[in-house]
Amino acid sequence: MITRLTQIVDEARKRGRKRLAVAFGNDSHTLSAVYKAWEEGLVEPTVYGDKAEILRVCKEEGFDPTVFSVVDEKNDVRCVELAVALVASGGADVLMKGLVSTDKYMRGILNKEAGLFPPKGTLSHVSVVELPGREKLLCVADVAVIPAPDFKQKMQLVKYLTTIANSLGVEMPRIAAIAPSEQVLPAVPSSTEGALLAKMADRGQLGKLVLDGPLSLDVALYKEAAIEKKVKGSQVAGEADCLLFPNIESGNVFFKSATHFGGAEIAAIVVGTRVPCVLTSRGDTPRTKLYSIALACLQVK
Numbered sequence: 001m002i003t004r005l006t007q008i009v010d011e012a013r014k015r016g017r018k019r020l021a022v023a024f025g026n027d028s029h030t031l032s033a034v035y036k037a038w039e040e041g042l043v044e045p046t047v048y049g050d051k052a053e054i055l056r057v058c059k060e061e062g063f064d065p066t067v068f069s070v071v072d073e074k075n076d077v078r079c080v081e082l083a084v085a086l087v088a089s090g091g092a093d094v095l096m097k098g099l100v101s102t103d104k105y106m107r108g109i110l111n112k113e114a115g116l117f118p119p120k121g122t123l124s125h126v127s128v129v130e131l132p133g134r135e136k137l138l139c140v141a142d143v144a145v146i147p148a149p150d151f152k153q154k155m156q157l158v159k160y161l162t163t164i165a166n167s168l169g170v171e172m173p174r175i176a177a178i179a180p181s182e183q184v185l186p187a188v189p190s191s192t193e194g195a196l197l198a199k200m201a202d203r204g205q206l207g208k209l210v211l212d213g214p215l216s217l218d219v220a221l222y223k224e225a226a227i228e229k230k231v232k233g234s235q236v237a238g239e240a241d242c243l244l245f246p247n248i249e250s251g252n253v254f255f256k257s258a259t260h261f262g263g264a265e266i267a268a269i270v271v272g273t274r275v276p277c278v279l280t281s282r283g284d285t286p287r288t289k290l291y292s293i294a295l296a297c298l299q300v301k
Contacts, residue, residue, distance in 0.1 A: 178246060
């Protein structure tokens with residue numbers, strides 16, 4: 001089982017280089033991550049962006065520019081369109097966001113004519129978090145795409161979390177449906193929906209996994225909290241492999257708190273598309289982007 005983000009890089013390397021299309025890869029963080037991914041044997045990169053700027057960054061950072069197949073295009077939206085077209089046509093295995101805003105990147109992915117997003121599909125976002133002091137990785141959804149997932153979307157998010165956890169070698173993921181407390185409170189949707197998902201999981205309706213809910217965050221992650229709150233009979237409490245958050249606010253706050261205050265390292269991708277898509281913040285470190293590339297490469301079929 002993969003328990004560290006560096007191991008994702010190791011496992012992706014074993015599977016050979018994947019073809020990577022980078023949308024508007026003009027910045028040093030993106031190019032550094034892609035260059036490192038090439039050095040690690042993960043990718044063969046095609047970068048769409050301002051060629052003069054890309055060459056300038058390569059010279060400044062000491063990168064060999066011949067590593068990148070550069071397509072000169074100065075408009076960020078057009079770069080997204082070209083990169084999406086390449087992966088949708090089968091010319092690349094993984095799509096990556098460069099120095100372009102998330103809304104422009106997502107519009108390119110969702111463009112019906114591009115053919116990257118299947119009709120009636122559910123687009124989402126899964127992060128893999130390495131928390132200091134924790135013995136295993138944590139898969140988290142959704143912190144960036146679906147503002148308020150309905151029950152049907154939550155069922156799909158459970159499937160996405162399971163798929164990512166499986167790719168890390170977790171055969172039977174333990175998933176916590178996060179809510180304010182362990183009590184089933186009719187007035188709190190995350191509480192009642194967590195209980196419904198748990199019952200469906202018990203009956204095998206959600207696949208090969210263990211899901212419990214509602215669970216508060218501390219109970220999901222720490223055995224001591226589960227014992228103190230007298231949560232009994234749960235296979236997930238204190239042992240969660242995955243967290244299903246009730247909405248984007250709670251997920252995003254956890255995600256940013258873990259990274260900025262807790263010193264966590266992360267990898268993040270968009271799921272639900274025909275090919276894996278790397279989605280990181282423009283301000284994320286090259287290391288985060290490298291881990292995200294590696295995670296995406298693991299998902300290539």
